[in-house]
Structure formats: C-alpha cells, structure tokens
Amino acid sequence: MAYMKRSPWIIHYDGSSCNGCDIEVLACLTPLYDVERFGIINTGNPKHADIFVVTGSVNEQGRQVIRNIYDQMPEPKVVAAFGICACSGGIFRECYNVDGGIDQVIPVDVYIPGCPVRPEQIIDGIVRALGVLEEKLAKMKEDGR
C-alpha cells in the first residue's frame, strides 16, 4: 500500500510554456534538490508514469497531445498543473491561440501557481499529488479493479 507514495514516476509535458517552469522542473533533478531521493523519476513515457506534470497553458495544437498522454497513463494517475499558465492561462489567458489552463482538456488534481514555480513548490506539489494518488489507489481497490 505504501509503495505508491515511495515511487512516484513523472511525465512532464510542456503545453505552451515560456520554458521558465520547465527549467525549474529540471532543476529539481540537480544535486541541489535531487528529487530522486524521494524516489521521483522523470520518465519520458506515459505508460510508466504516475504523475502527469504539465507546464504552460493549453493551445489548440496541444489539446490532442495532452489528451493522448493522459489516456495512455495506467490508473491510478494524477495530473499536476505547474505554474500559473498551466493553472489558468496566466498572462497569456486572453491570447487568441490560448484556451486557458490544463483543466480545459483533462481533470487536474493539483494546482501549483507561480511564475515560474520554484523547485520547493514543485516538490510540495508532488507531495500533495501523492496524497491524491493514494486516494485514487484506495478507490481503485474498492471498485475491485
């Protein structure tokens, strides 16, 4: 039961981020923050991942991609929107090519605003996502799946 919390694997997708949040996500892997000490691995593969980390807002071209990655992830899965653009569209919200936050396409479990998100916030967000992941796993077992 406790395994899910100890080994969260992440897939990171850049919606239409300015790369600020992406660089902060990658900064988490560096020796200073070293998220691998919590068992967090940045997989590049939705089929291996437990947490879907999205940075940047949704645009028309990204809709299908986000949907596709989400559908390929095996249950239980959690979506975390990192950065204000992923949460609501941020300063790009009114742009003609931007649809808004990630929740326009897929259900989001954790919203972490910030421009950009700090690595500390990212780690905190993933820890919160783990709580949701545990709940979903418990529900999955209840449903007998």
Place this chain on the structure above:
Amino acid sequence: MIAWLYGIAFVILAPLLGGLVAGIDRRVTARMQGRVGPPILQSFYDVGKLFEKERAYVRASQNFYILGYLIFIAFSGALFFAGGDLLLVIFALTLSHIFLVIGAYSVTSPYALIGAERELIQLMAVEPMIILVSVGFYLASGSFYVSEIAAYGGPLILLLPGVFIGFFYALTMKLRKSPFDIATCHHAHQEIVKGVTTEFSGSTLGMVEIAHWYEAVLLIGITWLFFAWNPLVAVVAVALVYLAEIFIDNTTARAKWGFALGSIWLVTLVSTVANLAVFYIGGMA
C-alpha cells in the same frame, strides 16, 4: 539433492539480493554525481508500485513473452547455482533475452521495434564473449559443470587473465551500463535506449525489473567463479568489479551501437583468444 536446494534458494533469494544491489548501485551512482540518492530499498518500492498499477497492455501476448523472459532467466540462474552445465546456463540466458525481444516486437510500436533491434545487437555483441568464458573455464578446470569449476581449488583468474578482461569489458554491456547501454539503461528514461520497455507498464514492467535483478546476480556468480578458490578474495573482487562498472557508467558517454559491437568483438578476439591460444601452445589443454 543439495545442489537443487541451491537452485531453489537462488530463485527465492536472488531477487532480494539483486534488488539490494540495484539500490546500492543507484545510491553509489548518486553519490558519484554529488547527489544524496534514493533509499537503498528504492528498487523494491518501484517494483511494489508497478504491481499495484492498472494492467494496461497493447496485446495480451506481450505479458506472456515477458513472463517467459522472467522464467527462463530464473531457470538459467537456478541451473548455475545448482552447479549445472555452464553451456546450458548460457543458452537458457540467451533464450530468455529472445523472449524479451519477441515481447518488444509483438507490440508493433516503432520505439519497441528499435529497442528490440538494439537488444538483438547487444546479444550479438556479448554472446561470443560469454561462450568463450565457458570455454576458458573448461580448458582451465577440465569441466563445463559450475560445481566442478567452483571446486577447482586454484586461482582461475591467474590462468584466465585475458578471458577475465574480455568478460569485464562485455559485463559493462550485460549490466546495461554506459558506454554500452544501447538497449535499456537505468538513467536515460526519455531516450530511445529505453525503447524495448516502452510498451510495457505495470506488473509487466515489474517483471522486467525482477528479471534484471536475477541477471545481475547470475553475472555476479560468473564473476565469482574466477575467484572461487578463496571466498574472501571473491567477495572483495566481485565488489570491486561492480564498483568499477558503476564508475565507468558515470564517467563515460554512451557509444554508438556500431562502436559498442565492434569494440566488444575486438576485445573478445584479442584478449580472450590470445589467452586460450596460450593453453594450446603450452599444451595445457
């Protein structure tokens, strides 16, 4: 009877030892990179989690092939530790990898196809060396049986230094370490080298991980045979060999498959064949 107990003990204990070795490997790797690194038991957490995930697959047959991979790798290891025929161990090991390759081919995904091809190249590169290791053991000890090689009584490493160098070179690829981690490795999660496991998820991916643990313990066992005359020396030597592999993993960049294949064949040819030639010239064979 006792021999088969060793084999059964391998099937039960090797995943525990292999998972522990993988955990220590990740920790030492992290320390070499100036990081704290995951807990020693992290590999067990990962596999435990994978078995909790939803069973999602492209084709049902892929789960069967991966089960075959796991069973045959456990069989080859059990045969080795039961003191069986080294040649049969090697053939069973090859067969297990063929199951992995078929599993990757069966899903018809472009990533898995490239991964399967790279796995085949890996087999091609390493197989001559592994077979020559058993030939070397035979020439030195007069038997293909692991139990008799282990009971030889003298330092085989002094009779087979060239074979050991070749084996060490190929071991880098067998343990899926840089610069020869052309088919799956433990770091490059976003890259094509992970191709062979792309379409496996949940418990199927967990079985691939457990098979890696079995294989690591089997390879440690083969390394042990070179030093088997003195258990204390063997423990130190095996630890040093593994540490050296981790060090090489962290200090080299990945080679292209052509270089990996060519250089392993070259080292095999030069060091191992020279070593074996000495046996014939010296009339010891």
